[in-house]
Every structure is written in C-alpha cells, then in structure tokens.
Amino acid sequence: MSSPVEALVNREYKYGFVTDIEQDTAAVGLSEDTVRFISKRKNEPEWLLEWRLKAYRRWLTMTHEPTWANIHHEPIDYQAISYYSAPKSQKPLGSLDEVDPKLLETYAKLGIPLSEQKLLAGVAVDAIFDSVSVGTTFKATLAKSGVIFCSFGEAVQEHPELVQKYLGSVVPASDNFFAALNAAVFSDGSFVYIPKGVRCPMELSTYFRINAANTGQFERTLIVADEGAHVSYLEGCTAPKRDENQLHAAVVELVALDGATIKYSTVQNWYAGDENGVGGIYNFVTKRGKAMRGSKISWTQVETGSAITWKYPSVILQGDDSIGEFYSVAVVNGMQQADTGTKMIHIGARTKSTVVSKGISAGRGQNSYRGQVKMLPKAHGSRNYTQCDSMLIGNRCGAHTFPYIDVQNSTSDVEHEASTSKIGEDQIFYCKQRGMNTENAISVIVNGFCKEVFRELPMEFAVEAQKLLGISLEGSVG
C-alpha cells in the first residue's frame, strides 16, 4: 500500500487557460522610452510621468533584487519582459456593455461574472486583465454614497488631486527594488476613496488576471479611507499555465485616516508552476498601510499560488491608539517557495497589533515566515501579539521562521508564539477510521489549522478559500 503522505503533488490548476484575444503589447525591454510609452498610452499628466521617470532612475541605481529572502531563482532578465499589454478592443473608460465578449467570457470562466445582475449581491468588482482594467461594476451605486471605486488609470484622469496627494505616501517609489520598478512601469490597478464618515455599502473587489505571455503585471492599488470611513476590500488573482516564469510586482498602499477602518483580504492563486518547478508566477509584492489616530488596518491573506511569493503586508501604526492586524495562510506545494509575513511598526502610543500566520508546506515546497515588530520610543503602552504556526505534509518540504523584534521603550509588550506540527499518516488514518476519505481528512486537518485566519475573511471568500486550499493540496497525499 502506498503511504498517504509520500506520493506527493500533481494537482490540476483549473485557471490555467489562455484567452485568445488580440493584444496591444509594448516591445520587450525596459528603458526610459518604455516608461514614456506606458505613460503616453495612459494619457497621463506630466507630473505622473516625472514621478515614474524619477522612480525608474532610482531603480537603475539599485543593482539587484533584495537578497535577504529565503528564496532561490535564476536571475530575472528585466530586458526580456514586456511591460505593457492590453486587449486591443479595450476602449479607455469603456462602460461594461462595451467590454469585449471574449473578456466577459474569460471572467465568467474564472467564476467572476461581470454583469451586475449575475454578481454576488453586495460585491463590486474591478477586473484587471494584464495591464488594464476592463471594467468596474456597481460604480453608479457606489457613487451615490460618494465612494470612488475605479481603475487607477481612470482615477488619474478623474481625481488627479486625490491620486497626487496619496500616491507614494505609504510606499515611496524608492522603497525597494520591486516598488521602484512598479512605480516606473505600473500600468493599472484599482483606486478606492471612501469619504469622511461613510461606511462603504458593499464589499469592493479587484480580480487580477495575467493573460499575455512574456509580460509582467505591475499594478498599483491605492485605497484611502477618510476620517471615520469603513471599507472591506477583496483581491483575487489567477494566470495561465506557462513554462516560463512571469513577473508580478505590485504595490498596494492603504491610507486609513483618523478613526477609519480598512479590511483588505487577498486570495492569491497565481499559477504555481508544475511539480518540477517549471513555470509559475514570481510574485514580488509590496503592501503597506498607514494607520492614523484610532484607525484600524487589517490584512488577511490566503496565498496558495505563485512559484515564488515575496510579500509582507505591513502596517505603520502612526497615530495613537491605532490597530494593525495580519492574518495569513500560506501554502506551498510542489516546488513553490514563499517568504512572507508582515511588519508592524508602532510609532503612536497605545497602538496594538496582532499577527497570526499559518504556513503549510507540502511536496518540496519551502515556506518562510518573516515578521518584524518594531516599538519606537514614543509607542508607549503598545502591544503586539504574534502567533506563527507551521504545518508540514510529507518529508521533503520545509518551514522556516524569521522573527525580528525591536523594542525601544520600556512600556510596550511584545509576545511571540510559534509552533510546528506535521500531518501524520496517523492523523489521516484516524480520520479515515472515523469514516472520512483521504481528501476530507486533509481538508479537516488543514482547515482546523487555518481556522483563525479563515474566520477573518468575508463569508463568500472564506468558502472560496477553503475550496482553494483543498485544490492546492490535492495530490499532496496519495
């Protein structure tokens, strides 16, 4: 009898199809001309082009990617990538009715119908296809509450004052190698503004789809919740199955002004490559929020895809009494590598942060938690609680934990708990003896392990995430 925990991997990635659509793609390679090309295509104002060029020049001085992460890959040839690709049929700012039927079909196949009648009630969607937004739903409904939810490109045209005020205010263009690259070549993304005191009447969501080959996706999301505002935002991602690695270097900036709440949830399911590590997305993402007085920023992420994940959704707890949260499930299977975690930077007094990280490693996957908690001198009476649990499935995977704790005052508390466990054949046998089949057994064990994170997700997403986890680990036991 084959051992259930030995025969690893071989799952189907059901979002691996390619949409056959004519695309307008920039020539391969990166130079100032590429940056100008993108900016021109998007009809951007001069200040934004200047901002991009400054970022590009800064990026040129950064000779290589950060090397501190526990990930390994061949050098990325930035001149071999195309930095812009858009469906040809896509008119700028086109209404949903004008969206190419092929695109609608693509999203329907992904389970994201873009027709408002068919959508989940209460969820507005911005659909990003390669470099551009192809449509945003429920814009009119949202506008009634004063909520702005549109593509980044549209925001630049329609609300330049807001974009200019907040762009780069949390993640400066010079922040790191990938953030600088993104600032130079970002093509689209979502923009959200919730006015003072408004509780956004529906969940907002962006669905990112990479389609074109040899292109990178560099989107930028900016969410501003004005004083006392409240918003819950969801993000999902998929890409076709390809033998080449594709680069995804996104930036997300959250601004929570006094008393505001931003809840940001991600279900990341980029193509992970095959069981030998061929293909898959390189996901190098900078996500950060700035929390002003009495505000709250909460990140929840379920990461199951990508060949490489490099991602640390962070919160700068700038205002007194602000709150930061990070709930994460990261799954690696096959040859996937994940180096993910968070930074909680406590600046204000009585600030609080909670970190719950669940790492699951199967196949030959390597999963690293990397977290920084910093209490600055004026963060009097602040608290952090970190819980970091790892689960191993099989004998060839790895789990690693890299906590960094820096406390610069004497009145703050920092707590870090960590555990590592292994799904044993004994656990599976036990579940089977009670009547469950192997897949159910793994799902029960893994979902139990991830429960604290899943309950932070909005309902529809929680169900989706549980299913996704099942698919990701399918075949991880034989």
Added chain:
Amino acid sequence: MALLEITDLHATAGDTEILKGISLSIGAGEVHAIMGPNGSGKSTLAQVLAGHPAYTVTSGTVTFDGKDLLDMETEERAHAGMFLAFQYPVEIPGVTNAYFLRPSYNAIQKARGLEELDPMEFLDLLEERLKLVEWGPEIMERAVNFGFSGGEKKRNEILQMAVLEPRLAVLDETDSGLDIDALRIVAKGVNALRRPDSATLLVTHYQRLLDYIVPDRVHVLAGGRIVKSGGKELALELEARGYEWLTGEAGAA
C-alpha cells in the same frame, strides 16, 4: 452466521510476520475479549481489522456482515460499521471535536443512505451522547485529543463510538492508563452501546476491565496465534496464573 468471521489470518509488518493464522468468529450481540502478553499481536489484529497501511495481509479472510472486509478501504470499513477505539488516540490540533465528528458522522450516514445532519442538528445529537461519558458541552470546543490526559483521550474514543454507533467496536487497550473512575465511565459507555445486532471485541492486558464489561468469550493470543479460548472464567485463570503456561504451549518466546 457470525457478524465477524476471521479465518486463518496472516499479516506482516515489513518483513516480519506478526499474525500467524488467526481464526475467530464473533456473533451479533456478543462481547469477546482478546488477551495476551506484550508483542503477541493483539494490537496488530485490531489495526489490521481497521486497515492500517503499515500492515499487509498475506493470507486468510475476514468477513464482516457477509462482506469481504479486507477488500474495503479503511473509510469503507467505517461506513460498514467497524469502529476502532485506538490504543493511542491521535491528536489533531486546531480541529475541535465537534468539527471533527460531524464529517465523520455524515460520511457514515451518507454511505448508509441515511440523512446527514446540519451543524445545529448535530450539536443536539452530540449533547445527548455526551451524557453517556459524563462530559459537559465544553469538550466539543476542545481540539481532538489535543492536550487531553490519557484518561480523557480514552473517554473521547468512547464518545466518538457513541456518536458513530458502530456494529463492530474494537477496543484496543482502552482500559490501559485509566484510573478507576474513568474505567467505570468507559465501561458504562461500552455497555450502554451494546445492541443485539452489534458486537464488541475487547483487546486488553488485564482482567480488570472484564469485571465491568463481561465477555461471552475470552481468547488468548500468543506468538500471533490464538492459543486458548474459553468463557469469562478463563480471564480469571489468566489473572491468577499469568500467560507463561500458555505461551509455553504455543512455543513462542
């Protein structure tokens, strides 16, 4: 016809033959006890009946309720009504007892063509079964066997048995590590769950358990074979004389 019919069963773990020809017949409504020294193959027999992947059946047959038990997957045996109370119940951190038992219960119900229960209905069922092991509802929110004492783990096995209502309960040294109160609760549970159409196989070292759960038949396992069978008085004799006089007969070490 017997509910469980084991005929000349041989099984190995790796290259080592552990069961060397076991034959045993248990009728509906009966309680049998298997006793014997350490290493005689008692627990192996229990694990083989449940289909543990570490063991390979090399020859012999096992018929359960007229069906070929050895041809079934572990979960199919559970669906058919076979339950193993583990000698070492497995811990599953993060998974509450309630969360663990409902999919188990529903998988078995479904396989039998019976109604599956939603979480609310299932909680009602659980609350009722908890009484049997003298536990309050708070146990349902604790992770399966995680941080349980040895006695609590065994009690939890009986709770699971009470929920899943097996037709054949194999209790693998459920009495070991129990204090007298826990032993009483466990025995009470097992006795309460006896039905005319179900059977119980007790695997135990000690006669003590058999004061509480009275067996119809007692078998002595030594060196992978049943070397002696008798009525409940055999257990008392073993208590008094030990196993040596029998293991000598079997020619085992």
